[in-house]
Amino acid sequence: MSTENEGTAVPPAPSAPPVPVDTPVASPQAPVPTTPLPPVPGGPPATSPYAAETPPQTHTPAYPAEAGTSAPDASWPPPPPPSLAFGTPAGDPGDPAGTGGPGGPDAPWGAAYQQQPPAPKSGRGRGGLFAGVLVAALLAGGLGGGLGYTLAKNDDDTSSTTVSASDSGGDVKRDPGTVAGVAAAALPSTVTIEAASSNGEGGTGTGFVFDTEGHIITNNHVVADAVDGGTVSVTFPSGKKYDAEVIGNAQGYDVAVIKLKNAPSDLKPLTLGDSDKVAVGDSTIAIGAPFGLSNTVTTGIISAKNRPVASSDGSGTNASYMSALQTDASINPGNSGGPLLDAQGNVIGINSAIQSSGSGLGGTGQSGSIGLGFAIPINQAEYVAQELIETGKPVYAKIGASVSLEEGTGGAKITDTGAGGADAVEAGGPAADAGLKPGDVITKLDDRVIDSGPTLIGEIWTHKPGDKVTLTYERDGKTDTVDVTLDSRVGDS
DSSP, rough: EEEOOOOOOOOOOOOOOOOOOOOOOOOOOOOOOOOOOOTTTSSSSSSSOTTTTTTOSSSEEEESSSSSOSSTTTTSSSOOOOTTTTOOOOOOOOHHHHOOTSHHHHHHHOOOOOOOOOOOOHHHHHHHHHHHHHHHHHHHHHHHHHHHHHHHHHHHHHHHOOOOOOOOOSOOOOTTTTTHHHHHGGGGGGEEEEOOOTTEEEEEEEEOSSTTTTTEEEEHHHHHGTTTEEEEEEEEEETOOOEEEEEETTTTEEEEEEEEETTTTOOOOOOOOOGGGOOOTTTEEEEGGGGGGOSEEEEEEEEEEEEEEEOOOOSSSSEEEEEEEEOOOOOOOOOOOOOOEESSSEEEEEEEEEOGGTTTTSOOOOOOOOOOOEHHHHHHHHHHHHHHHSSSSSSEOOOOOBBOSSSSSSSSOOSBGGGGGGOOOOOOOHHHTTOOOOEEEEETTTTEESSSHHHHHHTTTOOOOOOOEEEEEEEEEEEEEEEOEEEEEEEEO
């Protein structure tokens, strides 16, 4: 699956707020696809010159990065300014047009008039009736008098007929487990990032506080253009703004760490959850700055796990690969790098990419959320961030073999030659020691189905060097398995 790293330079904020819409009910999610993933549009040739653990060295981005692009991709023009109708989906279930709702032409008007029975002819009956009416009249008179006095007194005291709640909205307690409670706790530690290259071009993304020393986690594509001589600034919801610097970035993982200059002493890192324990259907909360609208909160669920995603950073270089968490929480350009939270407020992922109707699903309009968002699992991102803080460089697990990125191979096919004409199977590497050869097609890694080269890369990168995995492969129509101990590669080059 090829997606965009959702982000562009930020257009001016609309003069009027967008029309709010109800969150759609999530529909059952499809399982992880078993058909081969398409290569990233404009990507490398069908026979990849890259190892399974190495992303393509030349890659034409399908979509621009949300921050720091020197020039937007011609195939993805910048979005038009938002209008009041922004975000209102076609076929809004709240639209009453064409429906026969309450009060409509088909609604009943009530029961027919019932004729009263004739009065009794007996004098005794009339007396009884008269007495009953008299008592009712006296009761009604007393009630009316009391009610009239009360209304008159209230009118004298308040000069109003409106009814007020006992507590205003600001005094209502938001429990920690509610969306409002989670947002209130997480927003102070979620920041808006502005990154620009040396020529001043850039954009906006999101990040969150990783530790008390001032480290902020975000996406690589948010700050990529600021790595060499650019500038980075961070703004908190309180309005406080700090200069920052890029400590390290991992293009393949699409993770970066920046550090605040003159960081305050009261930073509160967000609590990291366990992305391995996330289940499909779990509630999610995303925080970010979609289209520059900082501190925006949206909700949804986990739609799928282990979704193979290859996304462009918009710079025309390598692609990023992930085995992603899929969510239907609304994620748009500017959300990149922001936290994806569980219902308890723990970070379970970093929002990184979206699939949109403007990127190959039949739509032609402005690129934006259609409920298909993808986040880097926090277990992987935490490991990468710690490596970047300690060494400034990413460390990747590898098997030491180059694989094809073309469709229809039924798995990850080991190519005949590697990058720059090197051997496709690295001498002395894990694949060579396991007996793998060019032409072998890897179809499973442990119990995970591998349907393409990008899927294999993403799955390998969820592991650490030294991990042992079992590869299932096909050769000459026969299937076999082999155990492999993953090696390591340092840096993106």
